[in-house]
Amino acid sequence: MYDPKWMPKIYQFLCNGCGACIETCPTGALGRQAEKAILAYPEKCIYCAYCETICPQNAIELPYLILHYEEDSR
Numbered sequence: 486m487y488d489p490k491w492m493p494k495i496y497q498f499l500c501n502g503c504g505a506c507i508e509t510c511p512t513g514a515l516g517r518q519a520e521k522a523i524l525a526y527p528e529k530c531i532y533c534a535y536c537e538t539i540c541p542q543n544a545i546e547l548p549y550l551i552l553h554y555e556e557d558s559r
């Protein structure tokens with residue numbers, strides 16, 4: 486289910502429009518608008534993080550939920 490809270494975030498003020506993320510995305514989820522990358526088809530995103538890794542501007546961030554478990558000491 487699409488939830489904007491758990492989608493890649495593209496910080497427009499950092500993006501220089503190089504297009505590397507758009508070319509790398511294996512599902513075609515990214516697009517371009519006003520010379521910046523956008524998540525054009527969020528429903529296509531498989532959360533692979535390739536876009537986050539390749540961006541030279543660190544303009545893309547994928548939110549993660551980190552769970553901490555207490556070890557059972559019994």
Ligand code: SF4
Pocket residue numbers: 495499500501502503504505506507521522539540541542543544545
């Ligand atoms: S790789 Fe980064 S800088 Fe290049 S278009 Fe994508 S978000 Fe913008």
Ligand code: SF4
Pocket residue numbers: 493509510511512513514515529530531532533534535536537
């Ligand atoms: S996380 Fe993967 S599927 Fe989602 S937009 Fe980035 S490269 Fe595309």
